[in-house]
Amino acid sequence: MATDLLPGAPPGEPKTRRPWRERVVPRKPGRRLASALRHRWLYVMLLPGLAYFLIFKYWPMYGLHIAFKDYLPFLGYSGSPWVGLKHFQALFAGPDLGRLMTNTLILALLTIVFAFPAPIVVALMLNEVRTSVVKRSVQSLIYIPHFLSWTIVASLTYLLLSADFGVLAAFIDDLVGGQQVDYVAQEGWFRPIIIMQLLWKQTGWGTIIYLAALAGVDTQLYEAARVDGAGRWRQLWHITIPAIRPAIVVMAILTSGHLLDTGFEQIWLMTTSLNRSVADVFDTYVYYIGITQGAFSYSTAVGLFKGLIGVLLISGSNWLAKRLGQSGLY
């Protein structure tokens, strides 16, 4: 697992000359220690951050073992009895797993079909705009929702879809057939609403990465294509799209690696007692079972199950990316 290949980082580190003090050929065992001592201040700087990762990232990973225990707060981690795979068996035998899987996968699928291509299309459209004022104003406006919280987005949704006065509700009423419907309370409308929110909030911002790729295209390519008699569509097909293909692949890997990570806040804020059957996904389920009902061990088991699938998805998509000649992300 290469460490420096993260989204946003260039593949590999540039080769620079090592500092003079490192160019000592035979490495004696004491030298490492000496070098460590010389850089003691760097280690001091490293400490607070390292402490953060150990406390808030690795301690919870240690805490995952309560998935195999019957954890009770007053017994603590060590006092609670081991129960083996009991909670996983409960999850697999229980009625909830199927519903969670279905809901999560349908949302993931809808995201891939609608929310993934939307920024690509908009970026291509923006790229064809020849008046720079128009282009820049549109960009400025469509980036805004990215910075608003999910709480605000959810509140806006409830206002616009309010059965009493919501303008969007009235519009859909007219479109669908005239009766007044309380859309946020309808099971059938839950998924479309979630996708509409996603599109509204993230499409504009998502264009940035593609626009950056497009900005790097050498204009001489277009010139040459024109001389060769290529029309606008041909230029789009043979120059523009190939230019953003790497960005598309990277985003596809990222998306598929985090397929199960339906946004907790978004879903939780749009869940009502009436749409639970379609709204429950892994993250919100863990919250209900764990935090509100106090079943810590069982909900930890559910979370661990989801986390392991996540690792599989990420390594799978990363592996695939490398097979396809891309430089992997992790």
Place this chain on the structure above:
Amino acid sequence: MALDNLADTTARGRRSVRHYDSRGSRLFDVLNVVLLLSLAAITVLPLLYVLAGSFASEAEIDSRPFFLWPKQVVLDAYDYIFASDAFLRALLTTICVTAVGTVIQVMLTLTMAYPLSKRFLPGRTLAINLVVFTLVFSGGMIPTYLVVRDLGLFDSYWALILPLAINPFYLLIVKSFFQELPETLEEAARIDGCTEIGVFWRIVLPLSKPVIATFSLFYAVAIWNDYMSPLLYIDDEQKWTLQVLVRQLTAPNADSENALSALEGAFFPQQGVKFAIIVLATLPILLIYPFLQRHFAKGVLIGSVKE
């Protein structure tokens, strides 16, 4: 190197190259611009409607489905909200938590990213791997919740800051930024007798001002918008943040009058407060939006568009 500038150069450069005069091409241009403008309109109209609605009377909100200018400007909702302790307290809480949190997050991120950027540091790879692993796998909600509880941070403002103190993505981006800084400057300072901390403070930080600005904004917006942490860790109504208050006022079946617990017997603009609280919670973000747009676009591109 702002994105707008980048995009701009190409647009200008291209215009001289492509001057299409065919009818279909011009029709496409018109359609394209119309579509994009409607997209922009769809994006901002809801926000403008909420702004207008926050100044409208209850009767107008109920009777007119959509408007961008109230027939009669009414300040009932704002009067009510500003008279309530709950709002002022939430506002103050959110401002303080955001300010303190951002400072802590940025400091931790910078001080950790710097040693990680030093290729000669023994143990660096291990530390980086520790960070990267957290991107792939995490303990998840419940174990983290238990850690926060065991640390005694329940109902403490620190619970809104510390569990999110470093974003590993930002850390790694800042790390690659530090790696790109010219080594010679630091070497010169070291030869002149500067300690590692001196180099960091006097050479590296001044060179990193744009990055610091970018990530301060990143972190500040994230804390300001955070809803999950207060949901998990804060029970005490006195410690609600603005986002929690927004939720309490606008959730379906919300008992909004109780949530604001304001003036006994005063007229309560049931719908108006929903509009007004959304405006108030969004306003700070929109005020710094011009900076956000510039810096965020840059931040996303740091490390991605360079050869």
